[in-house]
Amino acid sequence: MGIVERIALEHPVVQAGMGGGIAGARLAGAVSAAGALGTVGIMEPRAFIAALAEAGERAGAGKPVAANLLVPFTKRSHVEACVGAGVAVVVLHAGRAPGAVRALRDAGIEVLQTVGTATEAQQAIADGVSGLVAQGGDAGGHLVGVADTDETLAAVLKVAGPVPVWAAGGVADAADVRRLLAAGAEAVVAGTRFVLTTECAAHPGYKRALVAGTDTVDTTLFGFGWPMRHRVLVNAATERWGEGPRAIGAVNRRTARLGGLLPLRLMALYPRLQHAAVPVFTAGPALEGMPDRTLGVAPLYAGRSVARLHDVVDAADAVASLTRRTSPESPARPPTPQA
Ligand SMILES: Cc1cc2nc3c(=O)[nH]c(=O)nc-3n(C[C@H](O)[C@H](O)[C@H](O)COP(=O)(O)O)c2cc1C
Incomplete structure (x- = not known):
């Protein structure tokens, strides 16, 4: 029996965890209520506890x-919050945490690790995970993926043996889901599709930029405090700075541990402090309630799937668009007007 069956998931479709407030209780609860798997992204521990409880109620x-859980930012209290809330699944990303894997699995939680290569998959299996998320380089947000999603899935499946593998990256519609399931994925993970929902807490201007935008870049520009690769929509910061001056790259690498030391609640402050003329940019996303100027200085995370996504819909409709069995051309409910 695989993870999907063990957790009694109706549709093998997963809303990606998106940290810093993007994927909170409203989004995760609505996705789970619609029969897919909603995920609360990492946030500071007290808010995380509240969000997990609310998501469960909404579901x-x-x-x-x-x-x-983004591993560099994960504290013991985050792990305890997951256990306390009785979540069915935890997905770890951007680092290994065998101690957390053990604690969560001992509590009966399914633990998956996001991986970008077969080697990372083997390491995660050695850490004792119950499943893997094979992330392709097409994916939006924080990237471990390099090759495209189909290739990454095939490489990870080759070493996974009986360990279930979910696929992430480039998923815009039900045909993508069917293709990846047919290729051996046990479930399929989508992020950008779910940013474009009414329940997502992204800044409305960020959603509008995704609806209009087609071009993404894989960049380390937003690396202050956490020198990670990110796939983002082109915006004023990426157009002006590209990868940023070399000196800034060095600063980002030297501040690698800073992000994990600073409280996560400060993440919401960074986009307000950043300025297009100063190429010191963090991974903090543009959220609803932030000033419009943050749209030019914060990372507008987006996968390559953005080129095929043109509407903001309710989360239940997003789930329906990924799970419908009829032809992808069949009419969907009209899109909800954007805020
Ligand atoms: C806005 C945004 C934020 C993300 N934040 C996280 C995160 O906090 N943790 C994580 O594991 N993955 C994160 N990701 C990556 C997703 O887990 C997933 O791999 C990706 O969205 C799949 O590609 P897609 O956007 O084309 O669907 C994020 C993606 C997006 C678009």
């Missing part, structure tokens, strides 16, 4: 909810 009885 309804018997509907599984997941949590996402």
Whole structure:
């Protein structure tokens, strides 16, 4: 029996955990209520505890909810929050944490690790995970993926043996989901599709930019405090700075541990402090309630799938668009007007 069956998931479709407030209780709860797997992204521990509880309530009885932990920012209290909330699944990303894997699995939680290569998959299996998320370089947000999603999935499946593999990156519609399931994925993860929902807490201007935008870049520009690769929509910061001056790259690498030391709640402050003329940019996303000027200085995370996504819909409709069995051309409910 695989993870999907063990957690009694109706549709093998997963909303990616998106940290810093993008994927909170409203989004995760609505996705789970619609029969897919909603995921609360990492945030500071007290807010995380509250969000996990609210997501569970919104999802309804018997509907599984997941949590996402970005390893460099994960504290013991995050792990305890997942156990306390009784989440069905935890997905770890951007680092290894065998101690957390053990603690979560001992509590009966399914633990998956996002990987970009077969080697990372083997390491995660050695850490004791119950499943893997094979992330392709097409994916939006924080990237471990390099090759495209189909290639990454095939490489990870080759070494996974009986360990279930979920696929992430480039998923815009039900045909993508069917293709990846047919290629051997146990479930399919989508991020950008779910940013474009009414329940997502992204800045409305960020959603509008995704609806209009087609071009993404894989960049380390937003690396202050956490020198990670990110796939983002082109915006004023990426157009002006590209990869940024070499000196800034060095500063970002030297501040690698800073992000994990600073409280996560400060993440919401960074985009307000950043300025297009100074190429010191953090990974803090543009959220609803932030000034419009943050759209030019914060990372507008987006996968290559953005080129095929043109509407903001309710989360339940996003789930329906990924799970419908009829032809992809069949009419969807009209898109909700954007805020
Ligand atoms: C706005 C945004 C934020 C993201 N934040 C996280 C995160 O906090 N943790 C994580 O594991 N993955 C994160 N990701 C990556 C997703 O887990 C997933 O791999 C990706 O969205 C799949 O590609 P897609 O956007 O084309 O669907 C993020 C992606 C996006 C678009």
